[in-house]
Amino acid sequence: xxxxxxxxxxxxxxxxxxxxxxxxxxxxxxxxREAGVSELTLFRHFRSKERLFEEVLNTYTFLPRLRELLPExxxxxxxxxxxSIGTGFLETLKERKSMVRIMFSEMNTYPExxxxxxxxxxxxxxxxxxxYFRALQDRGRLRKFPHTTGARAFLGxxxxxxxxxxxxxxxxxxxxxxxxxxxxxxxxxLRGVK
Amino acid sequence: xxxxxxxxxxxxxxxxxxxxxxxxxxxxxxxxREAGVSELTLFRHFRSKERLFEEVLNTYTFLPRLRELLPExxxxxxxxxxxSIGTGFLETLKERKSMVRIMFSEMNTYPExxxxxxxxxxxxxxxxxxxYFRALQDRGRLRKFPHTTGARAFLGxxxxxxxxxxxxxxxxxxxxxxxxxxxxxxxxxLRGVK
DNA sequence: CCATAATGTAAGCACTTACTTACATTAGGA
DNA sequence: TCCTAATGTAAGTAAGTGCTTACATTATGG
Numbered sequence: 376x377x378x379x380x381x382x383x384x385x386x387x388x389x390x391x392x393x394x395x396x397x398x399x400x401x402x403x404x405x406x407x408r409e410a411g412v413s414e415l416t417l418f419r420h421f422r423s424k425e426r427l428f429e430e431v432l433n434t435y436t437f438l439p440r441l442r443e444l445l446p447e448x449x450x451x452x453x454x455x456x457x458x459s460i461g462t463g464f465l466e467t468l469k470e471r472k473s474m475v476r477i478m479f480s481e482m483n484t485y486p487e488x489x490x491x492x493x494x495x496x497x498x499x500x501x502x503x504x505x506x507y508f509r510a511l512q513d514r515g516r517l518r519k520f521p522h523t524t525g526a527r528a529f530l531g532x533x534x535x536x537x538x539x540x541x542x543x544x545x546x547x548x549x550x551x552x553x554x555x556x557x558x559x560x561x562x563x564x565l566r567g568v569k
Numbered sequence: 570x571x572x573x574x575x576x577x578x579x580x581x582x583x584x585x586x587x588x589x590x591x592x593x594x595x596x597x598x599x600x601x602r603e604a605g606v607s608e609l610t611l612f613r614h615f616r617s618k619e620r621l622f623e624e625v626l627n628t629y630t631f632l633p634r635l636r637e638l639l640p641e642x643x644x645x646x647x648x649x650x651x652x653s654i655g656t657g658f659l660e661t662l663k664e665r666k667s668m669v670r671i672m673f674s675e676m677n678t679y680p681e682x683x684x685x686x687x688x689x690x691x692x693x694x695x696x697x698x699x700x701y702f703r704a705l706q707d708r709g710r711l712r713k714f715p716h717t718t719g720a721r722a723f724l725g726x727x728x729x730x731x732x733x734x735x736x737x738x739x740x741x742x743x744x745x746x747x748x749x750x751x752x753x754x755x756x757x758x759l760r761g762v763k
Numbered sequence: 764c765c766a767t768a769a770t771g772t773a774a775g776c777a778c779t780t781a782c783t784t785a786c787a788t789t790a791g792g793a
Numbered sequence: 794t795c796c797t798a799a800t801g802t803a804a805g806t807a808a809g810t811g812c813t814t815a816c817a818t819t820a821t822g823g
Contacts, residue, residue, distance in 0.1 A: 381769080397678045399593040403811060413771055418812060453763065480674050482737065483591050493737050508762075517762050524753040525762055527733075528726045535725030539691050543676060543684075559718040567761030568702075568711050568719055569647065575799080597781060607801055612782060 382420050384410040389431045394473035398428060398484045429488065436492055437471045439464075439500040445507055453516055454561055461533050461557040464500065468537045469548070476542060497534075501526045532560045576614050578604040583625045588667035591675055592622065619680070626683060631665045632690055639701055647710055648755055654698070655727050655751040662731045663742065670736060695720045726754045 388409035392401035403424055407414040421427035444463050448456040468475055474492070482489050504526035511517040536556060540546045548556075582603035586595035597618055601608040615621035638657040642650040662669055672687055698720035705711040730750060734740045742750075 395677060397591065397593065397675060399591065399810095400678055402809085404809095414811095415772085415813090416770060419769085422812095424811065476677065479732075480591075480677070482674060483589055483670075484594065486739075490737060497733060497737075520757060520762050521753050524750060525757060527730060527750075528754055528757050531726040531729030532722040533725075534729050536721055538673070539721075543673075543691060544688055545677075556718060556721075559715050560722055563714060563719060563722050563761070564757065565761050565763045567757070567759050568714050569759045596779085598779095608781090609783090609802085610800060613799080616782095618781065 381410075381412055381416060385412065385417055385420060385427070386431055386434050389427055390435055390473050390477075393428065393431070393481070394476040398481050403427075428485070432477075432488055432492055435471070435474050437467065437474060437496060439496055439503060440467055441500050441503045445503070453511065454565055457529070457561045457564065458557060460504065461529070461560060462553060464530065464533050465537055465548070465553055465557060468534070469541065472541060475537075479538075479542075497530075501530060504530060529560070529564050532564070533557065536560075575604070575606055575610060579606065579611055579614060579621070580625055580628050583621055584629055584667050584671075587622065587625070588670045592678065597621075623683065626668075626671075626686065629665065629668050630686075630690070631661055631668060632693060634661050634665075635694055636697060639697065647705065648759055651723070651755045651758065652751060655723070655755060656747060658724065658727050659731055659742070659747055659751060662728070663735065666735060669731075673732070673736075695724060698724060723754070723758055726758070727751065730754075 385406065388406045389401070392406050392409060395401075403417055404414050406427075407417045410417075417427070421430060440463060441460065444460065448459060451459070478489055478493055501523065505523045508517060508520075508522040508525050512519055512522065537548070540548050579600065582600045583595070586600050586603060589595075597611055598608050600621075601611045604611070611621070615624060635658070638654055638661075642653060645653065672690075676684055676687055695717065699717045702711060702714075702716040702719050706713055706716065731742070734742050
């Protein structure tokens, strides 16, 4: 009974290694070494690599915070509310970068498992935002437009920005840059470019 | 001298298998079998799996294709031009789906050399559209806005849409749905939602 | 103080992988 | 007709890979 955090260390090491080297590229030997335990311990806790991976997905699944965020935006003007939604979304993505990486890398290895995570996060976020837009339309704060497509559009801008900069280029989007870019996205989304 | 298209068949098989199983998951045996040649022939044409993969990336790049999207839009009004860019972009992504899959799923596991090409690809795509926007601004057809962010925004909407539907969900976006959605994106992008 | 549960070390197994070697076949051009 | 270039078959190699077995160590709680 030497350690109590063995399982957590293994899960963390697996998340790290699979997100950087891919499922096939991350070996159980290396995961164990990264966690500071023997390979045998890995197999004693999780019976196979696949089960280990599954537990990683379950452990680090993330849910959108948008729903909790919305009530706080009640009184705000549209631009400030959207700005807040955009930066909140981007911050969640940054926090869960490893999981986002895995989501799009292991789509082929384990399609159903990964799709579940995607559905829980992306689809849910689009839906929530779309409903929010509809509410704003009903109150006359926004003009009529297809609210689901609108949600897709806004989140798509932010997500693609995250994907190209943080994931593909490996850059870190700092607070200042984030504020600026999301601000510009918001402005375009609200006012249009014409 | 039995066949003249051996190399092409191998490149095609590699594209197909790597895009579905990943770089490590696609074995040289299977690639050869898919191409209808012996594994030895594969190694005689390309000396290693890595070189084979590099040639695949060079062969199937579609950056030139994207560049062709702009020139023919001279006389069109903004909304039609944007619509054309959006659908053209989306159609290219669909056509080159395998490449898109490879580029955005596993890039972090590939050698630095490959990643650099990929980064340049993204930057150039954004830059091309950004320059187009600037030209339209100079001619007073669009209002002043940060043109690079604008290009990011528009391409991001379309790309995220493609990624979610075609890659993650495995759906086929048909012509009609594509027209509608891109039309709505364009409208939002030009007029805003306020 | 001792049973137990969590860990370790070490060896190894069955399998796969990228890649090689040696040798044979075949078809077209000189 | 014969040389050459492209291909094939078959066997094999070295280095992994996930996972197992056998056995030892150690700390803790009753």
